[in-house]
Amino acid sequence: MTLPEPISRAAHHLEKQPHEPNNNEPNNDEPPAVSRDKRTTEDDAIASLSDGMTIGIGGWGSRRKPMSLVRALLRSPLKDLTIVSYGGPDVGLLAAAGKIRRIVYGFVSLDSIPLEPHWRAARQAGTIAEPVEYDEGMLQWALYAGSLRLPFLPTRAGLGSGVMDVNASLRTVRSPYADGEELLAVPAIRLDAAFVHLNRSDASGNAQFLGPDIYFDDLFLSACDPGHRYLSCERIVPTEDLLKEGTFHTLRINRSMVDGVIEAPNGAHFTTCEPDYGRDEAFQKAYVAAAGNPDDWRSFSERFLQGSEAQYQSAVAEWRAQS
Amino acid sequence: MSALADIVVIAAAEAFRGDGEIFASGMGTIPMLGARTARSTFEPDLLVSDGEAFYIGNELPIGGTDKLVEGWIPFRSVFDTLWGGRRHVMMGASQIDRFGNTNIANIGPWAHPKAQLLGVRGGPGNTINHATSFFIPKHNTNVFVNTVDMVSGLGYDRAGQLSEFVQRNHRLPRVITNLAVLDFNSADHSMRLVSTHPGVSAADVQAATSFELVIGDDVAETRSPTDDEQAVIDRLDPRGLRHREVS
Secondary structure, eight states: OOOOHHHHHHHHHHHSOTTOOOTTSOOTTSOOSOOOOOBOOHHHHHHTOOTTOEEEEOSBTTBSOOHHHHHHHHHSOOOSEEEEEEESHHHHHHHHTTOEEEEEEEEEOBTTBOSOHHHHHHHHHTOOSEEEEOOHHHHHHHHHHHHTTOSEEEESTTTTSHHHHHOTTOEEEEOSSTTOOEEEEEEOOOBSEEEEEEEEEOTTSOEEOOSSOOTTHHHHHHTBOTTOEEEEEEEEOOGGGGGGTSOGGGOOBOGGGOSEEEEOTTTTTTSBBTTTBOOOHHHHHHHHHHHTSHHHHHHHHHHHTSSOHHHHHHHHHHHHHHO | OOOHHHHHHHHHHHHTTTOOSSEEEEOSHHHHHHHHHHHHTTOTTOBOBOSSSEEEOSOOOTTOOOOOEEEEOOHHHHHHHHHTTOEEEEEOOSEEOTTOOEEOSEESOTTSOSEEOSOSTTHHHHHHHSEEEEEESSOSTTTBOSSOSSOSBOOHHHHTTSOHHHHHHOBOOOEEESSEEEEOOSTTOOOEEEEEOTTOOHHHHHHTOSSOOBOOTTOEEOOOOOHHHHHHHHHHOTTOTHHHHOO
């Protein structure tokens, strides 16, 4: 099979060793072929944020969520946040901690356990000041419009539904062409900060998903202003190792989309991070059980959520050994 | 006599009859079994997924892992496919009204729900773009209501006020429950009783429904699977998980 020219050229380049020293042509003026090191920590990333920011959180439900960053956010004094998420335990935990003033979401679910207990409790108690409920596809469109710097993108999804009834600020737009159809103009979302968790990354933010779905992680990063685009990953690898575990198709995130890289092994726990690990269903069940009762939640929180990420991981290991 | 779950599975499969080469998407055990049974019997061109991110080319039992992958369908492609109209989904509903407006989002007022459920999820986009059927395991007046508390999926009355494109593409082929099969093939697209499952009367179905159903004199008995279809259902669900959804 003959590949189309641009692809075969790209593939040819990939076979080269980019960092191989060229002894024939010594050139001391040439900068090293190494990109900027953006490694940082969860706590430093969170310390760079301010109250009232709009934060996008990647992943989907209880799948590949940047939980170590969410846990650091829980430990911080930050408040009055706007959260944008295909929600899972990230939203539940932030809601329980009273961090959310406004939230744009299509759902909040733990997947194998359909309803998120903290989210339910917060909505039923009315503690979320401004919920903005969208169709799942509308949320993608809002992030895509934001990433393309467009004011809106048109769609039919949402028209005629309860989404229009509960979002009074949504507007429609009429097609300027012969069809003249009225469409929903989904307003762009621009983020002040974005958190995503990937399988691998190099130190400058060229990152890789190895599981079945990138979800909308690339859009969360692209819809975010430069400065606070944080990417955690299971393992930081040298750039030349990125293609050892997956094809070039898995390199959907490049360093122009990332400001900080955090190595966070097991950082998506207890959500999935295929193929590195699946969801910790037993722990998710324990989380849901604890959320059902204030005393149980206090002990859960004290045991797992008060300390550093390293303390969280050792508390989980200890819990697993006991159960 | 066939078990209720087998009758319901074949009714779910029947919803996909004639769909051709589109994505038959089932949310939950019985809808998924319905799609896979239809593909393995009378609707072989359907595409079915593993519920995660892959189209499956083999006859994959529920919960099975021995997948023959024939395509990749991450969420972004799901949205592309459904906005493109090449999909028929069968999903659940916590409330449904006479014109097929459905609710999976919340019970009670949205601003201060008595019970927060899933949120609208993909319901608005599904119903406005392609065929959406429903499977409701417990048919009662709390589900079959006069007015839904939040419209996550559009009924015929709401779709009827939108563009000509929407009216052409909005379609609610079937509502399948533990009691009956229903559709919206009536003069004003209000819910019509198509068939009742063995041992259930039209009066039983009406009593479990808050609004008045269109009940003609042609209400049939829901058919049982043929022997061949039963063999397929047993292969697709060897552990009998379907019996946990309806019994």
